[in-house]
Amino acid sequence: MAPSAIDPPSFSNLSPDVPRILIPEKLSPEGLALLSSSGFHLDIPPPGSLSPEDLAAKIGSYQALIVRSETKVTASLLSAGSKLKVVARAGVGVDNIDVKAATERGVIVVNSPSGNILAAAEHTIALLMATARNVPRGDTTLKQGKWERGKLVGVEVGGKTLGIVGLGKVGLKVARVASQGLGMTVIGLDPYASAEVAKAAGVSLVGSLDELLPQVDFLTAHTPLLASTLNLLGEEQFKKMKKTARVLNVARGGVYNEEALLKALDEGWIAGAGIDVFTQEPPKEGSIPLTLAQHPKVVSTPHLGASTVEAQENVSIDVCKQVVEILKGGLPTAAVNAPLILPEEYRRLQPFVKLVEKIGSLHTQHYANPNPKSTTTTTTTRRFELIYHGDLATITNTRPLFAALVKGLVTPISNTNINIVNATLIAKDRGIAIDEKHVSSHSSTYASAVTLRSISTTDNNDSDQIIEGYVSGNAVFISKLDRFAANFTPEGTLLILHNYDEPGKIGNVGMVLGRHGINITFMQVAGLNQEARRKVVDDGPVDDSGNGLKEALMILGVGGEVTKELIGELGRQEGILDVSVVRL
Numbered sequence: 001m002a003p004s005a006i007d008p009p010s011f012s013n014l015s016p017d018v019p020r021i022l023i024p025e026k027l028s029p030e031g032l033a034l035l036s037s038s039g040f041h042l043d044i045p046p047p048g049s050l051s052p053e054d055l056a057a058k059i060g061s062y063q064a065l066i067v068r069s070e071t072k073v074t075a076s077l078l079s080a081g082s083k084l085k086v087v088a089r090a091g092v093g094v095d096n097i098d099v100k101a102a103t104e105r106g107v108i109v110v111n112s113p114s115g116n117i118l119a120a121a122e123h124t125i126a127l128l129m130a131t132a133r134n135v136p137r138g139d140t141t142l143k144q145g146k147w148e149r150g151k152l153v154g155v156e157v158g159g160k161t162l163g164i165v166g167l168g169k170v171g172l173k174v175a176r177v178a179s180q181g182l183g184m185t186v187i188g189l190d191p192y193a194s195a196e197v198a199k200a201a202g203v204s205l206v207g208s209l210d211e212l213l214p215q216v217d218f219l220t221a222h223t224p225l226l227a228s229t230l231n232l233l234g235e236e237q238f239k240k241m242k243k244t245a246r247v248l249n250v251a252r253g254g255v256y257n258e259e260a261l262l263k264a265l266d267e268g269w270i271a272g273a274g275i276d277v278f279t280q281e282p283p284k285e286g287s288i289p290l291t292l293a294q295h296p297k298v299v300s301t302p303h304l305g306a307s308t309v310e311a312q313e314n315v316s317i318d319v320c321k322q323v324v325e326i327l328k329g330g331l332p333t334a335a336v337n338a339p340l341i342l343p344e345e346y347r348r349l350q351p352f353v354k355l356v357e358k359i360g361s362l363h364t365q366h367y368a369n370p371n372p373k374s375t376t377t378t379t380t381t382r383r384f385e386l387i388y389h390g391d392l393a394t395i396t397n398t399r400p401l402f403a404a405l406v407k408g409l410v411t412p413i414s415n416t417n418i419n420i421v422n423a424t425l426i427a428k429d430r431g432i433a434i435d436e437k438h439v440s441s442h443s444s445t446y447a448s449a450v451t452l453r454s455i456s457t458t459d460n461n462d463s464d465q466i467i468e469g470y471v472s473g474n475a476v477f478i479s480k481l482d483r484f485a486a487n488f489t490p491e492g493t494l495l496i497l498h499n500y501d502e503p504g505k506i507g508n509v510g511m512v513l514g515r516h517g518i519n520i521t522f523m524q525v526a527g528l529n530q531e532a533r534r535k536v537v538d539d540g541p542v543d544d545s546g547n548g549l550k551e552a553l554m555i556l557g558v559g560g561e562v563t564k565e566l567i568g569e570l571g572r573q574e575g576i577l578d579v580s581v582v583r584l
């Protein structure tokens with residue numbers, strides 16, 4: 001059905017029982033046809049015509065809102081949408097939607113996890129070629145009547161090295177085209193990627209940005225925008241690149257620090273950039289994003305990554321089908337905030353689902369440090385054992401727990417939505433192998449406990465990491481992190497510091513946090529467990545008097561913005577071995 005076939009509704013004669021759907025952005029007609037043929041009322045104002053205030057004033061009469069990347073679905077908009085059942089994102093990234101606020105209000109958020117992935121990958125290749133061969137400048141100047149062949153000599157990409165940061169759905173597609181189609185050498189950085197999956201796409205994994213940056217002729221980022229990827233590439237990183245290198249961003253504005261990128265181009269630290277996404281869209285007059293977009297060494301496009309006829313058709317159908325399903329009382333296929341658990345299993349398993357998800361999320365954020373100080377090793381394989389102890393070991397349907405682990409492991413670093421239906425497939429795609437084990441007798445004092453053991457095989461050695469937790473009533477606790485016996489609630493923002501167990505550490509850390517305006521909501525020192533203590537005396541590091549140096553974890557619940565500068569400063573304090581920030 002053509003878009004014009006959908007008449008704007010006349011609200012005066014709408015039945016109060018017919019659900020209303022507001023679509024303030026441009027959506028392909030194929031999905032709209034599904035909505036109107038299901039009997040819903042659609043309101044489709046001209047795309048971009050509603051200000052945030054207009055939207056807030058209108059939203060109260062709608063059951064569904066369908067957006068792309070331009071509409072900001074904030075907590076206050078959601079609170080004005082008292083009838084909302086679903087917010088649908090016709091695309092991948094949900095960074096314009098306050099998913100937490102939606103969840104709190106019981107509003108389902110759905111997206112189209114893969115409808116526009118090919119389009120985004122192809123646009124990256126388009127920008128790669130356009131920056132290499134000066135295509136836009138050639139076109140503009142020729143249209144102005146100039147024949148500037150001498151000024152527009154480009155570079156070839158075949159035989160050159162492409163660095164990819166973020167090997168998820170888009171990153172892997174770019175890798176395949178670049179390695180198999182363009183004859184490029186592709187190296188990738190993704191601390192959470194499986195080396196086998198990467199290898200199959202023609203990518204050799206490296207362990208750190210420091211290792212990647214000096215090697216690449218082209219660099220492309222394909223991570224979501226997260227606290228850990230904001231400003232991932234700044235001045236320090238651009239300075240480490242070849243002067244002839246070019247960088248691409250079809251992911252999200254903010255993964256490259258825009259001010260630093262401008263400086264890198266002006267100072268000649270790098271040769272050029274191809275940019276599709278900006279920290280402000282559309283960028284305002286006089287802003288840094290607009291200066292960047294207009295820079296002579298930049299090829300820029302106005303967030304066109306997903307703008308193909310095919311991708312728009314895919315995402316429109318994907319989300320409209322789900323909106324129909326939800327408004328008719330069914331379950332969506334790609335809910336960002338879907339429950340992992342069926343109602344009848346809810347009472348028994350819910351706290352364990354929560355525990356396992358928190359353990360998975362803690363594992364990804366605490367152990368897979370995206371910015372290691374130095375890495376000469378590369379993870380080749382990682383497998384997990386999920387061990388159920390005590391009463392929990394008697395549960396036979398552990399599918400929700402398996403799904404909870406995959407969700408916990410993947411959600412902190414990816415846009416992918418995990419639910420009970422797709423967990424196994426996503427684990428397979430990402431090379432996550434999980435063995436579930438049931439152990440009815442357990443040395444733990446808790447009636448039911450869970451252990452996650454992850455075994456990593458690297459080029460140099462094997463290592464394993466352990467996280468253990470338990471449920472008491474409905475509350476969940478972490479009781480062990482590797483060799484450290486702990487007891488804390490995995491909730492909120494946590495700083496985990498690995499340090500030598502000597503006097504003065506807590507005071508120093510408290511002072512640094514105070515200087516950065518960070519509040520401490522709780523603090524716990526997790527000491528070595530008995531076995532680990534014995535080992536320290538036998539073969540651990542020693543102090544000047546030959547006594548075994550004990551280690552501990554300091555676990556702090558904090559409020560306030562945890563910046564990279566703060567983490568750096570904490571890491572430089574005497575006796576601090578490592579710092580991680582975990583948001584649970």
Ligand SMILES: NC(=O)C1=CN([C@@H]2O[C@H](COP(=O)(O)OP(=O)(O)OC[C@H]3O[C@@H](n4cnc5c(N)ncnc54)[C@H](O)[C@@H]3O)[C@@H](O)[C@H]2O)C=CC1
Nearest residue numbers: 093120166167168169170192223224305306370413414415
């Ligand atoms: N310009 C456009 O129109 C479009 C943009 N996008 C954007 O592209 C990006 C990638 O999307 P997908 O591939 O679907 O995401 P994905 O969730 O499948 O993959 C993201 C990958 O980034 C990795 N990652 C996370 N933190 C990292 C870090 N610190 N260092 C290295 N790797 C890290 C994850 O392990 C994961 O493999 C997203 O930002 C998405 O919003 C997607 C579609 C269209």
Ligand SMILES: O=C(O)C(=O)COP(=O)(O)O
Nearest residue numbers: 068069090091092093306
């Ligand atoms: O799907 C995504 O993440 C995109 O960035 C596409 O955004 P758009 O739907 O084109 O506004």
